[in-house]
Amino acid sequence: MKLFELLDNVNKIVPLKYAFEDDSVGITIGENESNVNNIVIGHELDDYLFEYCSDNNIDTVITYHPPPYKKIIEEDGSENFLPDSITTSFIDSSINVITIHTAQDVCKDGNADTLIDLFNIKNPKVFAQTVGKYGAGRYGTIDMVSPKELKKLIENKLNTKLIRTNEYFENLGDISHIAVLPGSGTQFMEEILDITQVFITGDISHRYLLKADEEKMGLIQIGHISSEIPGMRKFVEKFNKFMELEIKLRI
Numbered sequence: 743m744k745l746f747e748l749l750d751n752v753n754k755i756v757p758l759k760y761a762f763e764d765d766s767v768g769i770t771i772g773e774n775e776s777n778v779n780n781i782v783i784g785h786e787l788d789d790y791l792f793e794y795c796s797d798n799n800i801d802t803v804i805t806y807h808p809p810p811y812k813k814i815i816e817e818d819g820s821e822n823f824l825p826d827s828i829t830t831s832f833i834d835s836s837i838n839v840i841t842i843h844t845a846q847d848v849c850k851d852g853n854a855d856t857l858i859d860l861f862n863i864k865n866p867k868v869f870a871q872t873v874g875k876y877g878a879g880r881y882g883t884i885d886m887v888s889p890k891e892l893k894k895l896i897e898n899k900l901n902t903k904l905i906r907t908n909e910y911f912e913n914l915g916d917i918s919h920i921a922v923l924p925g926s927g928t929q930f931m932e933e934i935l936d937i938t939q940v941f942i943t944g945d946i947s948h949r950y951l952l953k954a955d956e957e958k959m960g961l962i963q964i965g966h967i968s969s970e971i972p973g974m975r976k977f978v979e980k981f982n983k984f985m986e987l988e989i990k991l992r993i
Contacts, residue, residue, distance in 0.1 A: 745802065745838050746774040748781070752804060752840055755980050756852065760876040761845035766808035771829070772838030778802045783978050784992045785967065786810075787828050787839070791992055795837055802838040804981070806846060806974050809839055844925075846977060848876040853924040853973030855880070857942075860899045860972060861922065870923060870930040879930055881921035881938050889914050889960070892940065896964055900972070904965040908951040911960035914939060924969040928961075935959055944969045967993075 749769055752758075761767045780800045784791040786807035795803065809829040814822045825833060832839060847853045854877075858866045863882040871877035887895065889912060893905055921938040923930065926945035931953070934941060940960035944967075954961035971993065978991045 743778045744774065745769060745772050745776040745778055745840070748778050748802065749774075749840055751985060752842065752981070755984055756842045756845045756849050756977065758842065758845045760848050760873050761843060762872050762878075765844045767841050767843050767845050770805075770809050770839045770841045771832055772802075772836075776802075776836075776838050778838065781987070781989060782992055783974075783981065783989055785971070785974060787832055789828065792828065792831050792835075792837075794992055795832075796835070800837065802840070803832070804840045804842065806841070806843060806970060808841045808843055842977070844872065844878060846973060847878040847924050847970075848872050851976060851980070853970050854878055854922065856973035856976050857922040857924060857969065858882070861895070861920065863920065863922070869921070869933045870927060878925070879921060879923035879927055879934070881919070881934055883918050884920055886916045886918045888916060892917055892920075893962070896942065896962065900964055900968045902965055902968040904963075904968065906946065906951075906963040908954045908961040910955045910958055911940065911962065914960050917960070922969075924973060925966055931959075931961075942969075 758767045781802045782800045783804045786805055787809050810826045811823040812826050814824055816822055858880050863884055866880045866882040868877035870879040917939050919939045921934045921941045923943045927943040928946050928950040935957050942962045942964055944965050946963040975991055982989055
């Protein structure tokens with residue numbers, strides 16, 4: 743199989759055209775005509791994944807996150823992007839990489855829809871839109887819970903203890919309206935201020951915690967990867983069924 747053929751198959755599961763416009767998806771390392779013999783699916787490029795590829799003769803990786811690059815500010819003020827050390831390792835070893843990132847967040851049964859199922863969100867609606875009806879966030883109603891019960895629910899469903907909240911969250915009464923967005927979504931907070939009690943997402947800066955306090959909305963940080971892994975596991979299931987393979991997610 744050629745890399746462009748694998749990309750076509752991935753595109754049938756996760757339509758890449760629905761990613762955010764400035765996102766790096768598709769073939770991020772490699773050429774269309776590169777050969778594909780052995781595939782692995784990983785969350786992101788790291789030393790563990792590189793070692794696994796090297797030890798198992800893997801020539802192609804499908805990742806959620808794009809390969810990392812460093813932004814360099816030149817003397818004339820222009821920006822340049824150079825591959826960091828792990829990206830360079832994959833390039834130098836001629837390991838192909840296909841990235842799905844925010845296309846996987848927004849697609850049907852992707853990362854955001856998986857959070858709907860996990861938290862049993864009723865009447866879900868989309869926010870943080872990319873193209874047309876597609877978007878990275880979901881909001882709706884849940885069976886009423888206390889703040890303490892919601893935190894416990896998140897811990898159990900996402901298998902994480904890395905939960906951080908703003909101060910106002912602890913002042914909430916019963917909670918029946920929540921919004922979720924996998925990865926980091928606080929830049930979309932304005933869209934849901936008046937329509938939800940609690941916003942659940944990852945990588946929240948201190949200023950957004952303070953802003954949520956000011957706006958009297960609960961904010962929960964669940965950790966970047968914790969919010970993405972459930973959807974990526976579902977992607978692996980769909981990919982294996984479509985390709986008739988038995989590949990595991992390497993985290």
